[in-house]
Amino acid sequence: MKNKTYLKASLREIFYSKGRFIAIILIILLGTLLYVGIKATGPILNHSASRYVDKQKLANLQIVSTGGLTKEDEQLAAKIPHAQVESGYQLFYADHEKNEVIKLYSYAKKNQQNQLIVKKGRLPKQKNEIILDEKAQKEGYRLNQIFQIDQPDQLEQKKFKIVGFAQSPLYINTEERGLSTIGNGSVDFFAYVPESNFSSDIKSVLYVRFTNVQNKETYGKDYEKTMDENVEKTEEIFADRPKERLIEIKRDAEKKLLPQKSEVLANLAKLDAGQKELDQAQKQLEQQSQTAPNPQLVQAQAELAAQQKELNGNREQLLSAQEEIAKSEKELHELKTPSYTYTQRADNPGFQEYGDLSERIAAIANVFPIFFFFIAALITFTTMTRMVEENRREIGTLKALGYSRFEISIKYIIYALSAATLGIVLGSLIGTHTLPRLIFVLSSDRYNFPGVQAFYLARPIIQATIAFLFASLGAALLVLLRELHEKPAVLLQPKAPKPGKRIFLERITPIWSRMSFNSKVSYRNLFRYKSRMIMAVIGIAGCAALMVAGVGLKDSIASVGDKQFGPIIDYEATVTLKEQPDYAAVSSVISQDEKITSYLATMNQTVELKQKGQANQKLTMMVPEDRQKFENYLHLKTGGETFELPEDGVVITQKMAELFELEKGEQLTIYDEDQQTFKVKIAEIADNYLGNFLYLSKEYYQQVRTKEFIKNSYLLKSQKMTKTEEKKLAQKLLSTKQVMNTSFMSTQIKTQEHSMENLDGIVWIFVVLSGLLAFIVLYNLTNINVSERLRELSTIKVLGFYDREVTSYIFRENFVFTFLGILFGYGLGIVLTKFILDQASMESITFPLVIRPGAYLVSGGLTILFSAIVMVATHFRLRHINMIDALKSNE
Structure with a gap:
């Protein structure tokens, strides 16, 4: 009966303090929701993408050859372990009238x-x-x-x-x-037409699916590792195929040329025989015309002249054909070995962009939710601690009545477990099913996926459960252990109030003497209860910092393009040339375009850095033809200070220097496209935000490579061009047959903006949830403050303070808490934003720290707004304080 009554009393505690109980649930719910939801978002997005591409049976690997693909290639591909092979056709078609390019595929x-x-x-x-x-x-x-x-x-x-x-x-x-x-x-x-429309037996592409990666996450490390092994085996099997294909191409071409050559030689022989007959006939006519000239001989001579003319014409045609055959034979002799390219899913348009989105979310999830989580757990810990301390007298009474320590603890265990369980369960449910779907919806206009398949991740849920059980149940038990060791007589006595002390402000007489009595009381209370002030400031500062970081992330992520294009890259397009091009033809097109203001020839190559314990990294090596002119196209900077491209040594971009721990003056080994090595000296380390680059002068390149500088691209500076003008220029350049591609910076900027827009929704989710947490934290701290000081507030009401003055009494303290919290929050927000950006930066993207004034206005404004709302609610509560009950003696 005793235990039953105590259990009822425990449940009544929840009802009587429902405001505090709900606040604890909401804090735990928000903390769990964001932590579990964001932690689950990356894996859920990747899993949904994997299920989609698996359902549509997307090829894991595409094999393409510059020499086309034959039955022999298909048979060779069939020998690849775990491979399922299909062949097909693909080609580009340009409709010049509509200015459209279509990629055409075969359908079967x-x-x-x-x-x-x-x-x-x-x-x-x-x-x-x-x-x-x-x-x-x-x-x-x-x-x-x-x-x-x-x-x-x-x-x-x-x-x-x-x-x-x-x-x-x-x-x-x-x-x-x-x-x-x-x-x-x-x-x-793109477009698909039936395969029967293609007239050639030579295929364009081999699609390969591997059974050993099916049902693996396509963006997962396990998939990548297995695919690297598959590609390695594929390359081994096809290692000799390029040379074999070259022999086949030459053999097939020679089979066609040999009959043509034989026919031409035979016809030339016939013409030589015909020429001899004509020469003999001509001699006979000349002899006859000398002995007895007549009109018939004149006609015969005219016929012979016509035959000679026809024979000469035939001879010219045959000689021209012979020259063409000789030219074809020369081209055949000089024909380069076909190259085989192996492209994985990540090389498909847009595929890697989606994976990068998930990686950025995962990187942000490693910091932001954890900090959010920490603030939520800290406030929960404080609330539960204060709750137990408030019930000292009740604990002492129960001990005096003979209740065991465990029985007394049951009430607080039920309270803490109920709040924690509800918060964790609801947070896990809402977070897992809401945040990934919401983030997907915010970016769904960019991708073809039908939706996401939510599932629960055990690790973040278990981590949230442990943390919040410690913050709620652990806090209660820690205080109980301390309180239950006291004797009932001690517990039944109220704690002696902290003695008042002179505060630092009192020593500044000009300020202290001008302050009102109420203000002096408020500031004395602030410093009298330092732990309460510190906890309030930490809670508010944490929430303000979260909001600053949320908006700051948006500003920083959106600033990547602004920092890269203009301040660093100051050209509008890159023209990539084919091997051994006609430079004059390309230069002519560039010079004739009215929008182009200048251009600079460069040599661009993809090189690689390797280091034990570090993944191999590719970067673009750029060598300008004119070192002095290069500074007009690309502004090299270190810490904002511009410098010229050095004549001796290389300039490497910052991200690569950080990854490989490189410093100025060090020697660096570079691997070129053929995996040949050469050593360079690092002269400078340059700021960069998109991509990885290595810059060096033409003279230094020739010195370290002992090779001639061969330009293979042009950098173009131009006036502002429309999309149509860009397409026309690209079309003119490609029509020269000397250009592989023209890449416009405007396209890269647009792609970057779209890529970063995907994170906007996530950032606003952070801001909204941080704002909600700030509101609940302010409410909870104010509620605790009022609950602990009921007798004090009742006393000043009895002394004649009006309701408005009583509210002001609390408001002054809250204002100081809020003001200090916002200031500390701003500083903490900058540090937090920088830390998150460092975590979110990837091998090819570095996020600059950019926090615009709007971030501080949003953070400070919302915190002040929430503080005002809380004070309005507190005002109504203070009006209804029962002074008689509140002033009853504890004894």
């Missing part, structure tokens, strides 16, 4: 890989039918419309009927379609 019912998702219409059934990219609908294409492709060398038909629009797992991004080597340099959309 038998093929299982890269399955299309039909969004409208159906798949092709007839030879004259075509299905287009869903993106083509935005360009105005409609069902049953005739779509023309003028590729007589590769397709048997020109006109096709549009029967559908689809999505392809090869393109998970809704906008990006990759680059092309024709037209304007970028693909506008």
Whole structure:
């Protein structure tokens, strides 16, 4: 009966202090929601992407060769362990009238890989039918419309009927379609036509799926490791194939040339025989004309002249054909070995961008939620500690009545467990099912995925459970252990109030003497209860810091492009040339464009850094033709200070220097594209935010490489160009047949902006949740403050203070807490933002620390607003204090 009554009393405690109980639940809920939700977001997004590409049977590997792919290649690919191989055709088609570039694929019912998702219409059934990219609908294409492709060398038909629009797992991004080597340099959309339309036996691509990576997370480390092994085995199997393919190409070409050559030689022999006959006939006519000239001889001579003319014409044609054959033989002799390229899923347009989004979320999740979590746990710990301390008299009474320590503790265990369990369960449920879906919805317009499949991650839930059980139950038990060791008589006595002391402000007479009585009391109370002040300031500062960090993250992430393009990269386009190009033809097109103001030739190469214990890193080596002019195109900076490209030594960008712990003056080993090494001296380390670069002068390059400088690209400076003008310039340059691609900085800026926009939603989620936490923390701390000081507040009411004056009594203290909390929060927010950005920065992206005034206004403004709302609610509570009950003696 005794225990039953005490249990009822325990449950009543929850009801009587429901404000505090709900506040604890909400703090734990918010902390768990953000921690578990954000920790689960990256894995859930990646898992959903993996399930999508697995369902559509996206190829793990694509094999492409510059010499095309034959049956022998397919048979060789079939020998790759765990491989399922399919072949297909793909080509670029440029419609110059519409200024569009289409990537055309073959479609066959038998093929299982890269399955299309039909969004409208159906798949092709007839030879004259075509299905287009869903993106083509935005360009105005409609069902049953005739779509023309003028590729007589590769397709048997020109006109096709549009029967559908689809999505392809090869393109998970809704906008990006990759680059092309024709037209304007970028693909506008893709299309599929039946495979029977392609006239060549030589295929364009081999699609390979590996059974040993099925059901593995496509963005996971296990998948990457297994795929690296698969690619390595593939390269081993195809190691001799380029040379074999070269022999095949030469053999096939020689088979075609040999009959042509034999025919030309035979015809030349016939012409020589005919020429001899004509010469003899001519001699006979000349002899006859000398003895007896007549009109018949004149006619015969005219006929011989006509035959001679015809023979000469035939001879010229045959000699021209012979020259062409000789030219073909020379080209065949000089033909380079075909290259085989092995591209994984990460190389598909938009695929890596989605993975980077998840990585950034995961990086932010390692810091922001943990700090949020810490503040929530700290406030929970404080609340539970104060609750037990408030019940000293009750604990003493129960001890005097004979209750055991365990029985007394039950009440607080029930209270703490109830609050923690409700908060953790609700937080885990809401966080897991809400945040990943919300973040996906905020970025879903960029990707083709149908949705996310939420699942629970055990580790963050267990971590949240342990932390909040310690913060709630642990806090209660720690105080109980201390209190229960006291004797009942001691517990029944109220704690002696802390003695008043002179505070530092009192020593500043000019200020102290001008303060009102109420202000003096408030400031004495602040310093009298230092622990309460410190806890309040820490709680408010933590929440303010979280809001500063939230908005600061948005500002910093959005500033990557602003810091890179303009302050560092100051050119508008890069023109990449083919091998041994006609420089004059390219320069002519560039010079004739009215928008181009200047250009600079450079040599760009992809090089690699290697170090034991560090992943290999690729970076772009840029060597300008003119070192002095280079500073007009790229501004090299260190800590904001600009410097020229040194004549001796290299400049490496900051991220690579940090990863490999490099310093000025050190020797560095570089691996080129052929894995040949050369050593350079680091002259400077430059600021950089996007990509990784190595800059060196033409003279230093020739010195360290003992090779001639060969320019393979141009940097273009121009007036502001429209998208149409950029496409026209790219098209003109590609039409020279000397250019591989033209890359515009405007496209990179737009891509970067879109990529960073995906994080905006996440940042605002942080800000909103931080604001909610700040509100609950302020409410909870104020509630504790009032509960602990009921007798004090009742006393001043009895002394004649009006309700407004009593509220002001508390408000002054809260104002100081809030003001100090905001100031400390600003400083803490800067540190927190910097730490998160360091964690979120990746191998190719460095985030600058940029916190605009808006971040401080949002943080400070919301904190002050919440403080005002809490004080309004407190005012109404203070008005209803029962002075008689509150002033009753503890004895």
